[in-house]
Amino acid sequence: MKRSNFASLLSVSLVFIFLPLFNGGLAMAAGTSDGSEKWGYVQVRPKAHMFWWYYKSPYRTEDPNNPWPIILWLQGGPGASGVGIGNFEEVGPLDSFLKPRNSTWLKKADLLFVDNPVGTGYSFVEEEEVLVKSDEEAATDLTTLLIEIFNRNETLQKSPLYIVAESYGGKYAVTLALSALKAIEDRRLKLIFGGIALGDSWISPEDFVASWGPLLKDVSRIDEKGLIESNSLVEKIKQQIANGKLKDATETWSDLEDVIGTNSNSVDFYNFLLDSGMDPVSTTAAELVRATPRKRYSRYLDSLKTSPGENGDIDLLMNGAIRKKLGIIPNNVQWGGQAGLVFEYLAGDFMRPRIKEVDELLNKGVNVTIYNGQLDVICSTKGTEAWVEKLKWEGLKTFLSIDRKPLYCGGKGTKGFTKSYKNLHFYWVLEAGHFVPVDQPCVALEMIGFITRSCVYKVKDDMKKQKWKITN
Template sequence: MWNSHFAAFFCVLLVFLFLPLFNGGLAMAVGTPDGSEKWGYVEVRPKAHMFWWYYRSPYRTQDPNNPWPIILWLQGGPGASGVGTGNFEEVGPLDSFLKPRNSTWLREADLLFVDNPVGTGYSFVEEEKLLVKTDEEAATDLTTLLIEIFNRNETLQKSPLYIVAESYGGKYAVTLGLSAIKAIEDRRLKLLFGGIALGDSWISPEDFVASWGPLLKDVSRLDENGLFESNSLVEKIKQQIANGKFKDATETWSDLEEVIGANSNSVDFYNFLLDSGMDPVSMTAAELVRATPRKRYSRYLDSLKTSPGENGDLDLLMNGVIRKKLGIIPNGVEWGGQSGLVFDYLEGDFMRPRIKEVDELLNKGVNLTIYNGQLDVICSTKGTEAWVEKLKWEGLKTFLSIDRTPLYCGDGRMTKGFTKSYKNLHFYWILGAGHFVPVDQPCVTLDMIHRFTRSGVYKVEDDMKKQKLKVTN
C-alpha cells in the first residue's frame, strides 16, 4: 500500500490547488488520486502557515441516519506534532516503521491531523513574533483552518467533527470548541459539531501538580522527604497562579519536575511504572527534564518499540521519507524545527486553567468525554478527578453520585477500565495505561471512540434559540 501511494504521488503533483483564503492568504492542498488522503497548508494569518493531513477511512459507510464521523486529533506539548506523533505513533493508519496499524482509529472515523499551533511539526511562521502566546490565539488559528477546509467541501460538511485531544491539546480543544461553535452560529463555519474528548488533558495545572507528590508517595516512588519537598513547591505554584503570575508558575513547575526526578530516581512522568532512562536514547534525568515536550514524547514512545533505531525514529521519518511523500514542505522548514519556540511563547498561558471553558461547553449541551490512563503522572487521574469536582455544571452532583460500569474488551473478562455517564458528560478510567492511552490500551480505547463518535451531534440552532429566549425574557 505504501509503495502504491508513492507511485501515485507524482500524479498528485499535477493536481495542486491554490485557493484564496478569506484573509487574503493562500491555502495549498494536494492528495492521492483516489481521495483517500489529502494534505496541505493554510495561511491562518499572514506569514503563519498551518499544516494538516486528512485520511478518508476505508471503513467509511454511507448511512444518512448515522453519518460517518471525522476526528480532529490535537496533540499536546505545547509543541508536539499531531501529524507526527498522533499519526505515526498512536492512531494513524501506519506506525513509525510504516507498517499497518491494526488498531488505527480509521476503523471508527476519518482522521484529520493538524500541526498546531503554528511552529509545531511542519507548521511554521516566517517571523518568530507570529507564534501564538495564548490558547485562545491557537483556537482562532484552528478555526480559520476549519473554515478553509470544511467550507469548500460539501462532503465533509455532512460528517460530524469530533475533537480528540491529548495532554496540553485539551486546552486547545476546549478553547477551539467554543470558538468553532461561535463561528458556526455566526454562519462563518459550515460544520456539524459532534463533541470533544479530553484524553489525559492538562485542563487544570494546579490540580495536576498537587496530585504528583501524593500519587508517587502512594506507589512508593517518593518517600516523606520527597513528598515534603515537592509539596512546598506546589504551594508556591498555587500562590503564583492565584496572583496571576503564570510565567513564574511555569518556572516553578519546571523546578518541581526536577525535584520529583531527583527524589524518585527519575520516574517517567508518562508512566510511573517506568524510569525516564529506560528509553533507547541515552539521556540523563536532568536532560530529560530540560528536553522539549516533543522530544520527551518521542523518548517515551521510542521506549515502547521492540526494534528501536533508524527505522523507527520519528525525526528521521518525518524529515526523510514522509517529507518526500508530501512534496510541499518548503525548503528550510524542518519538521519540529520551531517546536521549542512554541513552548517558550506559550509559557505565560501554560499554567492557566481551562475549567471554565469545560463548564461552558457542558452548559451548552456539548457531548464531553474525559478519559485517563491509570499509570499517568503528568496528567494523573487523581488530578483529573480533582478538577472535574470543581465544575459548576448543574449535572455534576448527580454525575459524582452514580456508580461506575466495568469495561472489558475482546474475548477475555479481565477488567480494562471503568466508565460512567450522566447527560452529556462521560468519564473513562483506563487501567494499565499511561499518558498515551491509545498506545497502551488500543482495544478498549477503540470501543470508547466508537461510543464517543456515536454520541450525537451538537444542535447549534437549539442553542441559538435558547440564547434568543434569554434575551427576550
C-alpha cells in the same frame, strides 16, 4: 461496506491547488489520486502557515441516518506534532515502520491530523513574533483552518466533527470548541459539531501538580521527605497562579519536576511504573533533570522521535520518506524545527486552567468525554478527578453519585471503568499511562467508537488488506 484503494506513500499522483482564503491568504493542497488522503497548508495569518493531513476511512459510509464521523486529533506539548506523533505513533493507519496498524482509529472515523499551533511539526512561521501566545490565539488559527477545509467540501459538512485531544491538546480542544461553535452560530463555519474528548489533558495545572506528590508517595515512588519538598513547591505554584504570575508558575513547575525526579530516582512522568528513559515514547531522565522548561520539553520531543518497541525513528521518517511523499513542505522547513519556540511563547499560558471552558461546553449541551490512563503522572487521574469536581455544571452532583461500569476488551480481566450522566462521560483506563492508544489500543478503539457513535458499524478486522504501505 465500501472501501477505498489507498495509493502507496511514495508513488502517489499529486494534484496541487492554490485557493484564496477568507482572510486574504493562500491555501495549498495536495493528495492521492484516489482521494483517500489529502493534505496541505493554510495561511491562517500573514506569515503563519498551518499543515493538515486528512485520511478518508475505507469504512466510511454515506448513510444520512448515521453520518460517518470525522476526528480532529490535537497533540499536546505545546509543540508536539499531531501529524507525526498522533498519526504514526498512536492512531493513524501506519506505524513509524510504515506497517499497518491493526488498531487504527480509521475503523471508527475519518482522521484529520493538524500540526497545531503554528511552528509545530510541518507548520511554520516566517517570523518568530507571529507564534501564538495563548490557547485562544491557537483556537482562532484552528478555526480559520476548519473554515478553509470544511466550507469548501459539502461531503465533510455532512459528517459530525469530534475533537479528540491528548495532554496539552486538551486546552486547545476546549478553546477551539467554543471558537468553532461561535463561528457556526455566525454562519462563518459550515460544520456539524459532535463533541470533544479530553485524553490525559492538562486542563487544570494546579490540580495536577498537587496530585504528583501524594500519588507517588502512595505507590512508594517517593518518601515523606520527597512529599514535603514537592508540596512546598506546589503551594508556591498555587500562589503564583492566584496572583496571575503564570510565567513564574511555569518556572516553578519545572523546579517541581526536578524535585520529583531527584526524590523518585527519575520516575517517568508518563508512566509511574517506569524510570525515565525506559520507554522511548517518554523522557530521558538524565537529560531532563536541571533543564529549563524549553530544553526540558524539546528533549521530551526528541525522546518521542523513537517509537515504542522496535518501531522506526519518527524523526528520520518525517524528514525523509514522508516529506518526499507529501511534496509540498518548503525546503527551509524541518519537521519539529520550531517546537521549542512554540513552548517558549506559550509559557505565559501554560499554567492557566481551562475548567471554565469545560463548564461552558457542558452548559451548551456539548458532549464532553474525559479519559485517563491509570499510570500517568503528569496528567494523573487523581488530578483529573480533582478538576472535574470543581465544575459548576448542574449535572455534576448526580454524575459523581452514580456507579461506574467495568470495561472489558480482548480477553479476560477488567480493562477499565466508565460512567456517564447526560453529556458528561468519563473513562478510567487501567494499565495505561499518558499515551492511552499506545498502551491500551483495544480499549481506546472501542471507546472512540462509543464517543463518535460509530460503534453501530460492524467493521471486519482486515485493515492489513488495505494498501497502507510504502514502496521503494
